[in-house]
């Protein structure tokens with residue numbers, strides 16, 4: 059979602075661990091609303107060819123960007139020494155038909171899907187194996203689900219996707235509501251995770267009320283556990299485009315297919331490290 063669209067603000071930051079340019083945090087209230095009761099459109103007039111055409115239009119520039127190239131390089135350069143991925147779970151894309159007033163949401167859904175598919179393709183190319191892909195989004199309309207199926211991505215009802223997360227899963231969720239992150243990370247930690255950065259979470263913490271602080275602190279604890287067992291890469295961004303703002307890539311350093319992350323989590327729990 060682009061900044062300045064009137065719906066929510068995103069935190070812009072310089073690349074690199076923990077560095078922020080300003081504290082222009084997205085509206086926490088919006089995220090909470092998304093977690094509890096997203097606005098659901100009842101139907102779509104779009105056909106599958108319409109959605110496909112929208113996808114091509116929305117993604118052309120991003121697909122050809124340095125950011126897309128960099129994303130592929132990060133994955134291909136690191137695949138050999140990190141958790142092997144067998145399953146990919148994509149969460150919170152939004153609908154490809156969010157209504158006439160919401161073109162920024164539509165673009166985000168398409169571009170974020172494109173990045174997910176691109177990452178999966180690079181992983182598959184290197185492993186020589188097909189990765190089973192799932193997508194979960196409470197806002198999905200029948201047309202969204204049908205479109206995803208044409209791309210070999212299986213749409214699942216919320217919260218079914220949580221059960222697919224393990225040390226060999228690629229978990230992908232851009233700007234997910236905090237409650238969703240907490241549910242996701244409370245189970246097994248993923249081998250590869252593209253999601254909200256620690257810096258983004260820490261910025262949100264500054265403006266959160268007491269109740270939300272507790273929630274965000276728990277997520278920060280879990281992301282730190284993931285961070286300790288992983289290598290982190292800032293998600294490549296295009297200046298002025300906030301589609302992937304406050305997003306990092308965590309990839310478990312794997313000697314044993316991603317089990318390191320789970321081991322680290324158990325160790326920290328045993329030593330009563332704050333989660």
Ligand SMILES: C[S@@+](CC[C@H](N)C(=O)[O-])C[C@H]1O[C@@H](n2cnc3c(N)ncnc32)[C@H](O)[C@@H]1O
Nearest residue numbers: 059092093096149150151152166194195232233
């Ligand atoms: C802040 S919006 C982000 C949308 C989009 N990724 C973006 O960056 O513009 C959060 C999205 O998460 C979705 N969401 C809420 N609960 C979810 C859940 N349990 N599983 C998957 N998605 C969920 C919402 O419907 C909403 O589309």
